[in-house]
Amino acid sequence: MAQFTPEHLATVDLELWPAVACVSAPGPLIDVRTRHAEAKFATACHKAGLQLSGEDPDIEVLHGELFVRLAERGWVGLAESYFAGEWESPRLVSVLSALVASGYAPQSRPLAGRRQSRQADLGAELPPELIGLYSGDGVSAFGGVFASGVRTTERVSIPSFVRGAGRGNEPKAHFVDVTEVSAPGPVDRADLSDAQQRAATALLELARIEQGSDVLEYPSSGGAVALAATHVGAMVDILSADAVHLDAVGEYVTINGAAHLARPHLLRNAVPAREEWGARYDAILSVEKLETMGQHTRKLCVRAFDRMLAADGFLSMQTVVATPAFTRTAQQAIDVFREYVWPNLEYPRMEDLHRLFDRETGLRITAETHFGAHYQETLRLQREIFEGRLREAAAAGFDPVFRRLWVFRFALLEALFRLGCLDAVQLRATARARPGRR
Template identity: 45%
Template sequence: MVTLAACAAEVRPPAVYPGERLYVEDHLRAIDAEAWPSVATVPQPRFASWRAQRAEAAFAKACAAAELVLEGADADLTVAHDALFHRLAAHGWIGFAESYLAGEWTTPDSAHLVKVLSALIATGYAPNTPDVPRQDVAGGELPPDLVRLYAGDRVSHQGGVYSTGVPTTVRHAIEAHEKRGKTHFVDITTLSEPTAVDREDLADAQVRAAQWLADAAQVGPGTHVLVYPASGVQAAVVSAGRRGVVDLLSADAEALRDVAEYLVFAGATDAVACHIVPQPLPGPKHWRGHYDAIISVEALESFPQADRVRYARMIERLLDGDGTAVIQTTVATESMSPAARGAVRGLQAFIWPGLDYPSTQDVHKLLDKHTGLRAVAQTHTGSHYRESLAQQRSFFAGHLREAAAAGYDPVYRRLWMYQFALREALFASNMLDSVAFSVVHRHRRGRR
């Protein structure tokens, strides 16, 4: 599920921060400054040397508290260039990511990268991190040839549900956020942690996750299903296998072409129709219809706050009165710390400009206050998502040469390893969770 979010912009570096002076060191001259402006240059704010010394001292203190080894054969990370501390002083966690992308600090392998990020966040390391400069958010999805490098032949980056997870369901009464302020019941299902997992299990786990989504959406013979965006292609294939009639929407023509090719390979072209829409949130002029089931995979968290109401109202408009929508998204838990939120800004800067993980309460509030919809069930699969990220990270690490051959430069390859490691660290720390919300029109609540 890679939040990685399906309606994210294509990978892009942040613009140079306003008012900064920059300089280029010798070790950065091989980096494409046009493609990676903030990586190819080192910021030099006022009192740069003094601020870098303070940043170095704070970083050393955090590493000591985290029990990270910085020197010797057993080092958890190695600092190769003092430019790291200038970046930390200027950009905080974003600078930490920039420095990793520049190769200014390294770890022995990707597992150590997860360890470093987990440990620093756990200690509460929170250097001053500026807001990400505003960018226009494109409607692209992740490049399909990139997704293949960590998800195999499938063009979906959806995470998995492993067969060893045992579900437990409890009904909870939660506070409604509509004006009358009543409570309503939600069936909350939690999966136990997967065991004895290896890389070969990922493909089956992705299919199983799609089956869970189709189950929650009550997809069966003749069900008219909307899958949005294209990252939910596995759910589209599963729905087609149940003799549903499926529409799949995307605002990215290139991604949709790859999805169409995969549907041919999966034998689902007769039941799944792919449609291009002009923007990530199609309005009534762009797409109409009434669907018995809607499956939306990893879109909500990637939209800026201003667009989330439009997203929820789009689901409401397209969902039939007796239908069920399933919204799968990554959420922040109560354990999400300021240090973790600072670290996430690195993902905002380089990959998903609108990324902001909601809480489960935020999702209920969004639906209750702005739509006539209501979440009546939610399934938590965070430990399985974490394991999927670990397998995807490992898979990508084994295909770095193929990534280079496909045209992904060293900065891009390090970026993708960094985002896997950071999100895995946040899931391992129980600061993020993956939740699928089953959503119906409010008038149906008494029928469940």
């Protein structure tokens, strides 16, 4: 269909943001689809209890191109219209929560580029200057664990997905220590750095890292987790295929006096083969990378973990997972992340992770700590910090479309955690070849 650039989009960079800068030109077919999309959106808002008019509307529609985008690209169109400044909301998280909860699922044409790449896709990291605009410590983009929150642990029997489970020496099920961390008390921006540090410390404890431990952080998460490991006297190798990211990590550990203990290494390949990196470690740390890989690369990555982990070592990982409440509408909503941030994003379920380790490695998950309410608060604080630094973001070269994209990204993730569609978990895995090892 013919595309054109409305007057209000004249300043949008067409090369950087082609789908935001242009919309379909009016015509009989698109006009019918647009009217249908507008009516469906109004119905969905009414069902969700959202006001589109009055003195304090939940959603203020500034340009009718919103409905053209909804007709063609569904939830991605809704997001792109927000990037374009075609609608506003003083309660963006609540609006997105209500739309997802109501089951709003606008029809749209299939999105281009949705097939997952079979290339290892771990090379590109978020720009350090972007993370610095919302991080508690300037380098950490991951979720934190706040000081308040009660921990309760239960030993749960989990079915084995190992081939042949229940026959021979392979048990049909195994026990996992599952810990739930209750919601934190009131927190503010000053608490974010400590919460992220507490999450890093918890990962070290899961991996049983101590003085003299040989530790790998892969892929790198910015330096804070590796630095925490050096504080207990561990030697840490940090791997990444992103040279810019690794330079920033090297500078961070050097400034913090840990260059002799934390050593960044640039990979040629996002998932290193044995020929490129053959070392083995007492512990491996990995923070919020697995969900962005796609299924193919995820398998390659856990196999690499298995190869690089010593026989009596521990893998400690933090990741975001989908829950049973993760609906078709939630799946459609996160299409925008695949379009603009992580092309192969897919939130696994905990069952998927158990199956992944059981089927693809000699490792087994033996402990889980769930802290979704803390992650939700992390996202809220990160969003508020970023919104308070929009001028700094502009000065750093992030244009208005990108700034609105990142606000929307925080808000949608926060909404999905609020609804219980997503959860955050830290897990420990170790070799299953040693019966009774916990």
